Amino acid sequence: MNQENIVLKTKDFNIFYGEKQAIFNMNLDICEKKVTAIIGPSGCGKSTLLRSFNRMNDFVPSFNCNGAIEFEKKNILKLDPMEVRTRIGMVFQKPNPFPKSIYNNIIWGPKIHGHKVNYDELVEDSLKKAALWDEVKDRLNESALELSGGQQQRLCIARTIAMKPEVILMDEPCSALDPKSTIKIEDLIDDLKNDYTIVIVTHNMQQAARVSDYTAFFYEGELIEFDYTDKLFTKPSNKQTEDYITGRFG
Amino acid sequence: MHRYAKKMEILARTLLGSCAFLSILTTIGIILVLSTETIEFFGQVSPLDFLFGTKWEPLLEPKSFGVLPLVSGTLMIMVGSGLIAIPIGLFTAVYLSEYSSFRTRQIIKPVLEILAGIPTIVYGYFALTFITPVLKNIFPDIEVFNALSGAIVVGIMILPMVSSLCDDAFQGVPRQLKDGGYALGATSFEVIGQVVIPAAASRIMAAFILALSRAIGETMAVTLAAGATPIFRVNPLESIQTMTAYIVQVSLGDTPAGGVEYLTCFAVASLLFVITLFMNVIGQSIMYRVKKKATR
Numbered sequence: 001m002n003q004e005n006i007v008l009k010t011k012d013f014n015i016f017y018g019e020k021q022a023i024f025n026m027n028l029d030i031c032e033k034k035v036t037a038i039i040g041p042s043g044c045g046k047s048t049l050l051r052s053f054n055r056m057n058d059f060v061p062s063f064n065c066n067g068a069i070e071f072e073k074k075n076i077l078k079l080d081p082m083e084v085r086t087r088i089g090m091v092f093q094k095p096n097p098f099p100k101s102i103y104n105n106i107i108w109g110p111k112i113h114g115h116k117v118n119y120d121e122l123v124e125d126s127l128k129k130a131a132l133w134d135e136v137k138d139r140l141n142e143s144a145l146e147l148s149g150g151q152q153q154r155l156c157i158a159r160t161i162a163m164k165p166e167v168i169l170m171d172e173p174c175s176a177l178d179p180k181s182t183i184k185i186e187d188l189i190d191d192l193k194n195d196y197t198i199v200i201v202t203h204n205m206q207q208a209a210r211v212s213d214y215t216a217f218f219y220e221g222e223l224i225e226f227d228y229t230d231k232l233f234t235k236p237s238n239k240q241t242e243d244y245i246t247g248r249f250g
Numbered sequence: 251m252h253r254y255a256k257k258m259e260i261l262a263r264t265l266l267g268s269c270a271f272l273s274i275l276t277t278i279g280i281i282l283v284l285s286t287e288t289i290e291f292f293g294q295v296s297p298l299d300f301l302f303g304t305k306w307e308p309l310l311e312p313k314s315f316g317v318l319p320l321v322s323g324t325l326m327i328m329v330g331s332g333l334i335a336i337p338i339g340l341f342t343a344v345y346l347s348e349y350s351s352f353r354t355r356q357i358i359k360p361v362l363e364i365l366a367g368i369p370t371i372v373y374g375y376f377a378l379t380f381i382t383p384v385l386k387n388i389f390p391d392i393e394v395f396n397a398l399s400g401a402i403v404v405g406i407m408i409l410p411m412v413s414s415l416c417d418d419a420f421q422g423v424p425r426q427l428k429d430g431g432y433a434l435g436a437t438s439f440e441v442i443g444q445v446v447i448p449a450a451a452s453r454i455m456a457a458f459i460l461a462l463s464r465a466i467g468e469t470m471a472v473t474l475a476a477g478a479t480p481i482f483r484v485n486p487l488e489s490i491q492t493m494t495a496y497i498v499q500v501s502l503g504d505t506p507a508g509g510v511e512y513l514t515c516f517a518v519a520s521l522l523f524v525i526t527l528f529m530n531v532i533g534q535s536i537m538y539r540v541k542k543k544a545t546r
Contacts, residue, residue: 054433056429056432056433059432061351061352082435082436082437083435084435085432085433085434085435086434086435089433089434090429090433092426092429092430092433093426094426096424096426096427096429096430097430098427098430098431098445098449099427099448099449100448108431108434108444109434109435109436112434112435112436112440112444113435156430159430159434160433160434163434163435
């Protein structure tokens with residue numbers, strides 16, 4: 001289907017929660033500097049898979065998996081999770097800025113890793129990339145909690161960018177936001193793909209159609225169809241995909 | 251049948267209501283007794299002499315009613331037990347919430363609860379027959395009854411309270427905030443130290459205050475461990491007397507009811523009541539403010 005560079009690749013990847021299997025034999029390729037959307041009804045395993053890319057599932061006691069996730073020829077499951085997370089950043093469903101100043105939210109990650117950089121420049125650069133600089137440049141020392149929900153989410157994106165990751169995972173980043181903030185984030189995603197590989201999980205099919213280059217449709221833990229977004233939404237090759245995108249279930 | 255149910259309902263309401271009312275009545279009763287007797291005491295002893303005097307000799311002639319020796323004894327126990335219980339309790343909570351596996355947590359939590367359920371007199375004996383002899387190996391000059399032993403044992407007593415309230419405080423920090431820290435590649439230590447503890451700071455403060463107020467009110471263990479020597483001094487190796495221990499001494503002794511010696515008991519109890527009430531109000535109001543903020 002594609003000739004581009006593959007950054008992330010799951011190979012016969014299975015996830016279990018205790019006895020229950022959540023992801024079945026997943027083989028999915030994520031292309032460099034493209035936006036890949038994962039869609040599917042609730043409980044189809046899309047967030048579960050996303051959280052495996054940066055080892056966030058390690059915190060779930062009953063979590064278990066086998067197979068491999070390749071990231072630059074190495075198996076993520078065998079790497080140090082802290083190391084993985086500095087290179088694969090994540091933006092969450094609900095904006096989760098730290099109860100610190102805007103400035104300190106941005107530099108927190110680079111600081112704990114001892115990155116030797118000019119923090120003022122880093123803050124300005126990250127906020128500009130996250131399209132938030134103009135709104136907050138005069139109040140960088142105010143608490144991040146004073147910002148609106150949409151601004152908080154862009155701050156979280158800026159915080160992730162400040163780590164200079166290669167991949168940014170987004171777990172339904174707009175589900176807690178109003179339509180206007182949602183559009184801003186979507187525009188931002190479009191800009192970000194010049195520099196980053198983005199994987200976005202969304203329950204909003206229109207959003208997937210608007211922002212992504214590739215779309216994967218999951219159903220009950222299985223990859224049903226994976227294709228160019230244009231093709232998947234106009235000429236799906238699978239009956240289940242067609243039923244889902246036309247709203248017959250989900 | 252329906253009439254019977256209705257009668258039962260009225261009976262239940264009366265019975266349950268009077269149970270609830272009973273505790274209010276008890277509180278009012280205690281405050282009334284304390285305050286009338288205390289007022290009577292202050293009719294005979296000046297409040298200034300009581301609050302700022304440094305000699306507590308109500309049973310000897312000439313009588314002296316300076317409460318500061320008892321206050322200093324109590325403060326020594328509070329500070330000493332706090333120095334033990336606050337760091338260990340906080341670190342226990344950190345371990346439980348971020349480091350321990352589910353299984354270890356399942357073991358440590360009930361053990362802490364057992365620790366909290368041991369009668370305080372047992373702690374007193376433990377201090378007297380175990381802690382003090384151990385201390386004697388380190389400080390040969392230590393007295394049989396000493397403040398250090400009392401402080402250590404009260405520290406152990408309030409430890410479960412500190413760790414369980416701090417653990418609650420950590421659990422109150424939203425999961426997504428911790429995830430935010432971990433997603434930036436932080437270690438558990440960085441997340442707990444720089445994200446979770448600052449976010450839970452006011453609840454942790456409240457936990458400390460409530461635990462310290464418990465230490466102040468503690469009676470049997472300190473009576474047994476720290477002795478009955480109301481002298482204004484700060485050497486932890488010597489015997490002291492706390493406010494609570496004094497009340498025990500008078501209550502069990504042959505001090506005649508009605509005399510001013512007997513009334514001292516109520517004055518000391520009132521002071522104790524005011525101090526712990528003050529600390530509890532501060533602790534609870536911090537908790538309340540945090541809860542209100544969380545639900546907003």
